[in-house]
Amino acid sequence: MKKSSRWSLLLVALTAFCAAGTIIGFGTGRAEYDIVEQFKQAVGQKQMSDWHPPIVAVVWRCLYGLTGWIGSLFVCSALLYFTGVLLTAEYVHRRLGSRLGSLGVLAVSISPWAYSQINIPWKDTILTGALLAGCGCVMLIRRGARSKRTAVLALVAVGALIFATLVRKNAIAAVVPICFYLSWQLLPIAQRTMRKLQARSSAASSSLRRFVAWLAGSFVLIFAVGGAAVVADAGIARVWHVKETHQEYQVMLDDVMFSVPEDELNAADVTPKLKKRINTSRALCYERGVFYDAYWNCFGRGHGGDYQPIEESHRQGLEKLWRENVITHPARYLSYRWSVYRFYxxxxxxxxxxxxxxxxxEIGFGTGPEPFERAVKTYVLDFGVEKLGFTFKPWFWLTGCVLVAAVALKRRRAAAAVLTLTAxxxxxxAAYFPVIPEAHFRYTHWPAVAVSIALIAAFTEHFRGKSKRPAETADGPLREKTSAL
Known part of the structure; x- marks a missing residue:
């Protein structure tokens, strides 16, 4: 057996060990109100709604039907995450030729900031696993190689991206760079297919054609992923009679309540009942020291699983206020949104x-072995949050995106993969700017994991040492001037 194959088996064993330890250690996984709500929908105790992604409830329903175990979604989430980790580690090993770098990928995947969210099947952690698996498949494609392996990797990648988009609607922002990367990987195959139909031309026009073809392929993939997600979501809604909750009105409510002055609100052409409700709720929010997520904090819904939509009688008024009193004052709107985003x-x-x-x-969620729970709490909270608190702040990872991307451009190592992850x-x-509801770290889980792995890939030459053979890099062409397409 070749040394590279033996190392791949070692990576599989180490990743399996981490996954098994996580699954056994955390038992059923943690659960808060959102998870409880989705479980009740999955087992038919409540009508399925689009407050949270219906695809998660559907997957859980299937898993629970097969296993009868409440922790089945947590296991699925953990396995998806570590599958993505293994694929990216294998990329660093196979394509970049760095064994130490591949171990670095495994290490950052269980770092305090990455491991902190793995014990609960948030849609955010499921999203991280799906995006990581999709990226890993794209990275492992040998650029321009026409083979069954390439076709399988590309199809799995597209499937993972569609699933990610179903899991979280704003995931499309994260999917876009991955589609561009996949298009770039497959471009030589498309060029060879179309070569017989192309006339000979100058190098300049040929380069322009390649660039246009790359852009066209990228947008085709983006629309294909987005369109497939929309169709699948509509199909799920029809089959499982998913209840619409009109969450977009939550965002409108925040914008109206905290950016429109009281005197302007009182003069608006909406029902007195809505004006009174907003004014009363705003005073309560300010009394509690919060200026975001008004639906839960002060509008009257409260916590505990009451996921009912804003009253239909208020929706038309909110939409009118948002259209006539919010977006017509862009400076005021941006000032409010920046204050919330800065807080996040x-x-x-x-x-x-x-x-x-x-x-x-009460419905069956529990904890794992006490020594494991105590050790992870010490690792994540006492070490990670207390000693490395900056790694749990979104600004750190947003800054890291720019810095790591700059390193990749300068060193030309694994540039395509690093730029994809950081972008x-x-x-x-950035897509959270107009909609961010809370300052929960789960919203930053994908950026934290993606930038951590990108950092490892960006510095792979430091891990390679004296290698006797060049790495089988899929990103090698980026070192040449012609790689810019």
Whole structure:
């Protein structure tokens, strides 16, 4: 057996060990109100709704039907995450020729900031696993190689990206760079297929054609992924009679309540009942010192699983207020949105969920072996949050996107993969600007994992040492001037 194959087996064994330890150690996984709500929908105790992604409830329903175990979604989430980790580690080993770098990928995958969210099957951690698996498949494609392996990797990657988009709607921002990368990997195959139909031309026009073809292929993939997600979501809604909750009105409510002055609100042409409700709720929010997520904090819904939509009688008024009193004052709107986004960038909450909420314990969620739980709590909270608190702040990873991308451009090592990961993380974080609801660290899980792995890939030459043979790099062409397409 070749040394490279033996090392691949070692990576599989180490990743399997981490996955098994995580699954056994955390038992059923943690659960809070969102998870409890989705479990009740999965087992038919509540009507399925689009408050949280219906695809998660559908997957859980299938898993629970097969296993009868409440922790099946957590196991699926953990396995998806570590599959993505293994694929990216194998990329660093096979394509970049760095064994130490591949171990670095495994190490950062269980770093305090990455491991802190793995014990709960948030849609955010499921998203991280799906995006990581998709990226890993794209990275492992040998650029321009026409083979069954390439076709399988490309199809699995597209499937993972569609699933990621179904899991979280704003994931499309993170998916875009990965589609560009996949298009770049497959471009030589498309060129060879079309070569007989192309007339000979100058090198300049040929280069322009390649660039246009790359862009066209990228947008085709983006629309294919987005379109497939929309069709699948509509199919799920029809088959499982998914209830619409109109969450977009939550965002409108925040914008109206905290950016429109009271006198302007009172003069608006909406029902007196809505005006009174907003004014009363705003005063309560300010009294509690919060200026975001008004639906839960002060509008009257409260916590505990009451996922009912804003009253239909208020929706038309909110939409009218948002259209006539919010977006017509862009400076005021941007000022408010920046204040919330800045709070998100500099604050961190729910870094580690230690115990299931009471309602979760009542239906069967529990903790794992006590020594493991105590060790992970010490590792994540006492070491990670206390000693490395900056790694749990979104601003750190947003800055890291730019710095790591700059390193990749300068050194020309694994540039395509690194730029894909950092761009995906950056766009995903930036996309929260108009909609960020809370300062939970789970919203930053994908950027933290993506930038951590990108950093390892960017410095692979330091891990290679004296290698007797060049790495089988899929990103090698980026070192040449012609690689810019």
């Amino acid at each position: 960038l500099t604050t961190s909450a729910l870094e580690y969920f230690q115990y299931p909420v009471n309602t979760a314990q 995906s993380a950056f766009l995903y974080t």
